[in-house]
Amino acid sequence: MADAHLTVSQRLAQATQAAARLAGNTPATDTRIEDALCGAINPQRLIDNFAEAWRVSEADARRMLEDHGLGRVLVRLAQGAPQTKGLDETLPALGRKSVLRLADGRISARAWNPAFSEPVAAARSAHDSVRTSFSAFAAGAECDPLAVLYRDRPAAYAEKWLGTDAPRIDAYLGTQFGAGGPRYLVNSGIGANEQFNYFVSALANARSARRCTWLLANSPKEAAHLPSDATVENTLFMEFSRSGITEETIKLHELTPRAMKRVVFANSGPLKTLAERDGNLLLELPSEVSGRYGRNKTPILMAPMHVAGLDVRAYWSMIQAACDAMDLSSPESLPSIMARAIRLQQLSRGVNHIYLGTNHALLRYSADEFCQYWNEGVNRDGNDITMSRYLGLPRDSHMNLEAILGTAERKLAIFVLATRREDAPLTHTLLSRSADAIEAAHMGLSPEEVDLVLCLANVKRCSEKMPTILITVDRMDLGTSAWLGQLWADTTLVYSRLIGVDPGSNPEVKAVRTRAGQWLSDKCGAYSMLEG
Structure with a gap:
């Protein structure tokens, strides 16, 4: 047992002597001890952690470490020997010197990897594994x-x-x-049957000359928040459940008047039976397309867009352009790059969680799309790498990022940030266009500039401690919705093929759905969870 009064250096010296006696050889030299430290310590993380522990600046922490015998270790770490041995391969086309742009520049992506000059670096064995898996997929993409x-x-x-x-x-x-159509359109569905519609409905409702107000209700309790003037006469429900057994959607139908006007998309099950009973317009959903991959070639987004008066043909031409531009077989396409980068970090660093940071309400909807694709699509068969967008920026800075940054060894960050607010400037009669700041250097800052700078400070800190991808969006419109939705779907698909899982299945969701159906017939079973 080490003497608690000994310094760390003295304890290492004692451990070195004990190891020599155990192995029957001469004690390791200081250089060998430095090798062991250099192979395990990230220099920036070491400095950051001591700056936090000592409550001093980064520069002061570095100086004190150097003054107290760790200077040579820090120098060797900074030089990359032997820490970067085997890490000299990098993934091109996504970095500070190579910014990938989509949709006429509306979407840009760049990345960083802490402590390395190139953006995405990993051991050669990890590169070989990912390269082999991607080549096999690309050949038949x-x-x-x-x-x-x-x-x-x-x-x-x-x-x-x-x-x-x-x-x-x-x-x-x-x-x-x-001729006037409905005043309100209530989009009823949950999961895949709602995930794409929040972003687009928000844009539709922001139009001054909108045809109707497009609302989403994923369960009966949402109906309690419908506008007070919504009635049977002025409201259309559009209900989506391919299987027809989604209880949230069924119960919303059953808990609203039979006389409601409805367009029901169901191929079988109780929801189809309800539509037939109530004389609703009953249409089918394509049975072969997986639910959460159903945006492009099912009516789940298309039908509400049509009723709301949006240009379906123009939106789908942008989806087509995104599909054509993002060639899944190309190692230089953004979905391929992102999927391979994430897999590389998973193999080389053991990354098991992705922080998804956003700074705009519409981008949070888009981030939710990515989270559903990812969390339901790739976390099975022993693969463990979840994703969450938490609360959004700037709140995450003060509520969640301490945990992410404090355990950065197994984390990866993706930021999706709005950089230009020309489409929706931050305005209010009480909000000035320029800051009347106490700091002279802050004078004249606009609300948009403040928001972006505060976000980028988080990007910078994450890039110092974990692999970080930054995606910036210049315009907040239907085109951005179309392109980002395609990027999330494609990135998840490529990644799933790298690890050999089916991103379209959802066995645990089905298990919960079955239990919910049973307990709705036997409330006592559910309420037993509240006993004891």
Whole structure:
């Protein structure tokens, strides 16, 4: 047992002597001890941790470590010997010197890796593993069954839908509401049947000349928040559940009047039976497309957009452009780069959690899309790497990032930030356009500049402690929704192929759905959880 009064250096010296006696050889030299430290310590993390422990600046922490015998270790760590041995391979096309841009520059991506000059560095063995897996996928990417289902000619699917189901919906609306149409559209569905619709509905509702107000309700309790003037006569429900057994959607139907005007998308189950019973317009969802990959080639987003008066054809042309631009077989496409970068860090650093930071309400909706793709798509069969967007910036800075940064060894950060607010400046009669600041250097800062600078400070800190990807968005419009949604779907698909799992299945969701159905028939079973 080491003497508690000994210094760390003295304890290391004692341990070195004890190891020599145990092994029957001469004690390791100071150089060998430094080798052991250099192979295990991240220099910036060492300085940061002591700066925090001592409550001094980074510069003072470095100076004190150097003054007290760790100067040579810090120098060797900074030089990268032997810590960077085997880490000389990097993933190109996503870094400070190589910024990938999408959609005419509206979306840009760059990345950093702490303590390395190149953005994405990992052991050669990790690179070999990822390279082999990606090559196998890329060779058959054009024929990948799931990729084909959701990426093959989405614009053609939109044209077909506009010529078949859309006229039937228009006829139903004309019969039920007359020429004016509904005042409120209630989009009922949960999970995959709602994830894409928040971003687009928010943009639709922001239009001054909107056709109707598009609301989302994923369960019965959401109906309690509908506008007070919503009635049977002026409200349309659009309900989505391919299986027809999603209890949240079924119960919302059953807890609202039979006389409600509804367009129901269900292929079977109780929801289909309800639609038939109540004389609703009943339409089908394509059975072959996995739910959360259903944005491009099912009506779950298309139908509400059509009712809300948005240009479906134009939106799907942007989805088509995104599919065409992001070639999954190319190692230089952004989904391929992001998927490989995440897998590299998982293999080399043991990354098991991704922090997803956003600074705009619409981008939080988009981030939720990514979280659902990722958390339901890749975490199974022993693979453990979850993703969360938490509360958004700037709140995360004061509520969550301490935990992320304090355990950075197994974390990765992705920031999705709005950089230009020309489409929606931060305005209010009480909010000035320039700061009347106490600090002279802060004078004249706009609300948008303050928001972005505070966010970028978090990006910088994360980039110093963990692999960090920054995606910036210049415009907040339907094009951004189309492109980001495609990026999230494609990144998850490519990553899933690297690890060999099916990103379209959801066995645990089905298990919960089954239990929910049983307990709705036997409340005592559910309420037993509250006993004792």
